[in-house]
Amino acid sequence: MDRVLSGMQPSGPLHLGNLIGALSNWVRIQDKYECYFFVADWHALTTGYGNPSQIRDYTIDLLMNFLSAGLDPEKSTIFIQSQVPEHAELHIFLSMITPLGWLERVPTYKEKKEQIKDKDLDTYGFLGYPVLQTADIIIYRAKYVPVGIDQVPHLEISREIARRFNYLYGNDFFPEPEALLTEFPKVPGTDGRKMSKSYGNAIYLSDDEKTVTEKLRTMVTDPARKRKTDKGNPQVCPVFDLQKIFSTEDERQEITKGCTTATIGCLDCKAILIKHVINLMKPIWEKRQHLIDNPSVLLDIALEGSKKAKKVAGETLIKMKELIGWIS
Known part of the structure; x- marks a missing residue:
């Protein structure tokens, strides 16, 4: 089975738009692909660095919603990004070869800086978001990333970074991730705008x-x-x-x-x-409610999923280091 990877940021409670737009699709494809789905808690730090403890709370809630919506740990690997430090290590290697200009022209970089006025986003973490995103994907050598047609340009930089690595080190080691195009219907919020927690117009799963x-x-x-x-x-x-x-x-x-x-x-x-x-x-x-009453179930699933993800990610890192001649 081809491997698929996707994640969500724990930047707030999950709402109906997230369920219809992405999570329901994940549930559908888990029988067709080898799926890795993760809570992108490090990514949430790019804008939520001022309150890390809140990210922890949202991480628990997001895991709960993953399982409640139908993700099955027997079919999919469900894990927390920060519990697999290999993501950060590969991110370091990729950040050394990624041109600054590539990051500055990512569409969402300027858009978010214009939209989010109450936080200082002149940070490397915010600018380097696509590099960590690329590490998330290619460390599992995933073939597909489920996205809507409007998100294809955002995936292209991950393809470019993987392509640059392969060019520099003379080997097609990392597959260039492909878009698994899916229909993401626009889900309006209660005020008619796109449903978003930042607009205060969302219907939450909680x-x-x-x-x-x-x-x-x-x-x-x-x-x-x-x-x-x-x-x-x-x-x-x-x-x-x-x-x-x-x-x-x-x-x-x-x-x-x-x-x-x-x-x-x-x-x-x-x-x-x-x-x-x-x-x-x-x-x-x-x-x-079952997971709220039995919190150990949630933590056990996250722990087992992270162990499995760590094993696969670790194997990729070892082979990558051998390829480039890095000894650590």
Whole structure:
């Protein structure tokens, strides 16, 4: 089986957008590929270096959500980045050969610096994020990284760094990671913008049923529809964008007809959505509660996964050092 690797930063609680956009896809592909999924806690330090203890708390929550959403430690290797120090060692070697200009032209580098104004991001860790990301991927010699089409340029720098290493040392030692293109539907938040913890518009997997229901009931709709008697346009309604993800085709047709003729109100539409979202999240809540009640299960899985990852990463490092003639 071809090897796949991906990770998530523990920079906040996981929300519905993360579940639909990435985590659900991980669950689907774990039967088809040899999968390595990790909590990228070192990456979270690039912007969260001021409060490392919070990253630890989010790491536990992220692991809990990995398992609650359906990742299976019998099928996938689930681990914590910082428990495999080989990532950092390879990062050092790669940082010595990566041109500065490559890092400065990464699209997200300038974007995040412009968006995040309350933190000093003029640090090497923030600039060098792609180098550590490359180490994360190629230390397992992963063939694929699941990404959406808009993220392909971000993966290209990892391919360039792997290619430069192979060129400098005269060997195709590291495979250039390929994009495993997957559909990442845009998941709107309660205010209509893309769901994000930084916007305060997210539905979290840790929210209870009452909270989820209230958030969806008060979600923004078609701004032109102020009363039930006003005819609406589902194509400009964020709630209907969620209906496209969660509801059936028959339900969407019924909603479209009722909205455009003003025979159903927004709360009627939202009731259908709430039903589907609650049904999706109920088994996740049950698994989360089981892990909260049995924390040792979570820690054991992370420990075993990290041991397995460390073994594979260590073997790669040994062979790499032999190739370049490094003796340590």
